[in-house]
Amino acid sequence: xxxxxxxxxxxxxxxxxxxxxxxxxxxxxxxxxxxxxxxxxxxxxxxxxxxxxxxxxxxxxxxxxxxxxxxxxxxxxxxxxxxxxxxxxxxxxxxxxxxxxxxxxxxxxxxxxxxxxxxxxxxxxxxxxxxxxxxxxxxxxxxxxxxxxxxxxxxxxxxxxxxxxxxxxxxxxxxxxxxxxxxxxxxxxxxxxxxxxxxxxxxxxxxxxxxxxxxxxxxxxxxxxxxxxxxxxxxxxxxxxxxxxxxxxxxxxxxxxxxxxxxxxxxxxxxxxxxxxxxxxxxxxxxxxxxxxxxxxxxxxxxxxxxxxxxxxxxxxxxxxxxxxxxxxxxxxxxxxxxxxxxxxxxxxxxxxxxxxxxxxxxxxxxxxxxxxxxxxxxxxxxxxxxxxxxxxxxxxxxxxxxxxxxxxxxxxxxxxxxxxxxxxxxxxxxxxxxxxxxxxxxxxxxxxxxxxxxxxxxxxxxxxxxxxxxxxxxxxxxxxxxxxxxxxxxxxxxxxxxxxxxxxxxxxxxxxxxxxxxxxxxxxxxxxxxxxxxxxxxxxxxxxxxxxxxxxxxxxxxxxxxxxxxxxxxxxxxxxxxxxxxxxxxxxxxxxxxxxxxxxxxxxxxxxxxxxxxxxxxxxxxxxxxxxxxxxxxxxxxxxxxxxxxxxxxxxxxxxxxxxxxxxxxxxxxxxxxxxxxxxxxxxxxxxxxxxxxxxxxxxxxxxxxxxxxxxxxxxxxxxxxxxxxxxxxxxxxxxxxxxxxxxxxxxxxxxxxxxxxxxxxxxxxxxxxxxxxxxxxxxxxxxxxxxxx
Ligand code: BMA
Numbered sequence: 173x174x175x176x177x178x179x180x181x182x183x184x185x186x187x188x189x190x191x192x193x194x195x196x197x198x199x200x201x202x203x204x205x206x207x208x209x210x211x212x213x214x215x216x217x218x219x220x221x222x223x224x225x226x227x228x229x230x231x232x233x234x235x236x237x238x239x240x241x242x243x244x245x246x247x248x249x250x251x252x253x254x255x256x257x258x259x260x261x262x263x264x265x266x267x268x269x270x271x272x273x274x275x276x277x278x279x280x281x282x283x284x285x286x287x288x289x290x291x292x293x294x295x296x297x298x299x300x301x302x303x304x305x306x307x308x309x310x311x312x313x314x315x316x317x318x319x320x321x322x323x324x325x326x327x328x329x330x331x332x333x334x335x336x337x338x339x340x341x342x343x344x345x346x347x348x349x350x351x352x353x354x355x356x357x358x359x360x361x362x363x364x365x366x367x368x369x370x371x372x373x374x375x376x377x378x379x380x381x382x383x384x385x386x387x388x389x390x391x392x393x394x395x396x397x398x399x400x401x402x403x404x405x406x407x408x409x410x411x412x413x414x415x416x417x418x419x420x421x422x423x424x425x426x427x428x429x430x431x432x433x434x435x436x437x438x439x440x441x442x443x444x445x446x447x448x449x450x451x452x453x454x455x456x457x458x459x460x461x462x463x464x465x466x467x468x469x470x471x472x473x474x475x476x477x478x479x480x481x482x483x484x485x486x487x488x489x490x491x492x493x494x495x496x497x498x499x500x501x502x503x504x505x506x507x508x509x510x511x512x513x514x515x516x517x518x519x520x521x522x523x524x525x526x527x528x529x530x531x532x533x534x535x536x537x538x539x540x541x542x543x544x545x546x547x548x549x550x551x552x553x554x555x556x557x558x559x560x561x562x563x564x565x566x567x568x569x570x571x572x573x574x575x576x577x578x579x580x581x582x583x584x585x586x587x588x589x590x591x592x593x594x595x596x597x598x599x600x601x602x603x604x605x606x607x608x609x610x611x612x613x614x615x616x617x618x619x620x621x622x623x624x625x626x627x628x629x630x631x632x633x634x635x636x637x638x639x640x641x642x643x644x645x646x647x648x649x650x651x652x653x654x655x656x657x658x659x660x661x662x663x664x665x666x667x668x669x670x671x672x673x674x675x676x677x678x679x680x681x682x683x684x685x686x687x688x689x690x691x692x693x694x695x696x697x698x699x700x701x702x703x704x705x706x707x708x709x710x711x712x713x714x715x716x717x718x719x720x721x722x723x724x725x726x727x728x729x730x731x732x733x734x735x736x737x738x739x740x741x742x743x744x745x746x747x748x749x750x751x752x753x754x755x756x757x758x759x760x761x762x763x764x765x766x767x768x769x770x771x772x773x774x775x776x777x778x779x780x781x782x783x784x785x786x787x788x789x790x791x792x793x794x795x796x797x798x799x800x801x802x803x804x805x806x807x808x809x810x811x812x813x814x815x816x817x818x819x820x821x822x823x824x825x826x827x828x829x830x831x832x833x834x835x836x837x838x839x840x841x842x843x844x845x846x847x848x849x850x851x852x853x854x855x856x857x858x859x860x861x862x863x864x865x866x867x868x869x870x871x872x873x874x875x876x877x878x879x880x881x882x883x884x885x886x887x888x889x890x891x892x893x894x895x896x897x898x899x900x901x902x903x904x905x906x907x908x909x910x911x912x913x914x915x916x917x918x919x920x921x922x923x924x925x926x927x928x929x930x931x932x933x934x935x936x937x938x939x940x941x942x943x944x945x946x947x948x949x950x951x952x953x954x955x956x957x958x959x960x961x962x963x
Contacts, residue, residue, distance in 0.1 A: 256324060263284055336760050355439070357441065376414065425501065472750055473752065499779070528569075536575055602629075706764075754782065879961055886956050
């Protein structure tokens, strides 16, 4: 058994034109044209608008390779991903045709091979042509965007989204190679894992593909257990049961370690190895709940939605995933939802999640549209599901499969039923095809037919008393304090926009002058009415920003505050509410969006707000029916017993009232304690606040919005020592933040959005030396709300 990658000496050429270039494989046409300097960078300025022709052209990839040496029963061409409508030819003979970016393909090329040079070509016809052809044949289907992305099995957001450009790709986007083999090969290995009394059972389902027909011995071993099964001649499947005694359990981060054990499956000719983990996952849905239970432990999901990290996903390598996932961990996140408008990510993503203890909720790739159930789409959907379920099921991090994003919601609320006039919309996929494939291949993992969902296809899917909901009226129409009016079981999406980091904007947009509505900024804002909503969102809290710098700072602060408020509210409802998955962790290019980490990988202030809101130990002040209350949230395995001091004080620091609150919060529990009237009441709301402190944790409560607060012009002293910037407040400083990327695009800081009471100080640590001390100490690098409000 041997595998040879075919990643060298490729060229691309435009079949219906005269462009040609050398090609990187894996890769895509856009990135090759960019490398060859044949197009401008699609991520800069408004270049996107000039590049639509790429996706409308036919492209041919070509290479020449030597026939592998030696004698083999079979030589296969293995394609881990072709994007999307492709004809594969070897030495002029068609050996395959594909139309699904989400599947792996294997073609027996023996008959077409010759000695010496072999010419391989893969021709990609435009995704649009295929999809538009099916629209004509099957009839239109409504969706959130005008492009026909529901008619082709290709990453939907490639056609443009409310945070992404329309850059319709083509290419060999995942590895491609030759697999030469003899006898039999392991075509499929599916380990099903269940915990037993004092141990675990691994049931390994093996399927072989045969070139010769003899009895086959297959052995499997893991964690000291091993067993053999014989697959008789003429048969292709075998089952091996391994009983492992007292394995260490895999836990999500924050709950324990992530031990993994290598499972090895062998035949005489082939071998399969992968790390697995021992854990049990259940979904408690009793009475409308939506609570993940891992190893019997109910979990509050501190999540974020994951979108493709690049419009050209072939650029996302293991290192890039590792950076992004480390950032997710840094924000206190314990689950990522791989959203349905993207892809099934590569093995590296899930492998890193296993290692880090990041749970994964995997949407099948369906989003915001009605999907035709006719052929050829129906067969593609089933084939793709089978392929990816088998590929991903060994991963302990994968805790939930979901039928897709907002497709059932769209059917209920977005006026589709009339437009469909009885045509199919995808219900069969979510209620039969996908659960059917899972029941057969991966029965132990929970499945949710769609998100949001209320437990039955006949119920309105976004009912807050049942299952996960998506909260979008807040960003679109309401003040963010409205998050508090929800009492959900689980929130799978809610988000608030802000622009990208300053250095990211400066790299990608060359507007002069740069303003909140200069052409590049507007182009890098894809949401309907997005910039207006940003301003509307500021109105209750801040004066209208008069400059780009104020706009940039205030909208970023507002994003952080909105999400922090939402999360703290949702956490205060635990265990009734069992999760918050913020929209969205990352971006695929430089854009104003709901992301915490922008398209250049820079953290927005929201990142730090998330880190605080998702802290294992949280103090938060929440309005309750009978007044303000302190909610203490303990997401650790130890009891949290401490005495908090709640203080009513003036903005200038004078203390008026104090209340000592001794609390004892059990592991993974919360406690709610009403604040006393003297502390909670105020007759001077513009000049007072409440500060609650316990150990190193603190919660603040302001009675009025910043614009109505009697904030003083900021007074502080700054000391810069190497990478450390110490700020000492002489007045109250609201949401102090350092933006070192304004001085050096490589610079970042370990904290932002810090409110200091008079006399307090904070130390900010930079990642690099050598920044200008003087510039670090003031506007526009060091900022606080006082700058704008106290005028
Ligand atoms: C939801 C998501 C995405 C979208 C986001 C922001 O609909 O599922 O489709 O980007 O809201 O509008």
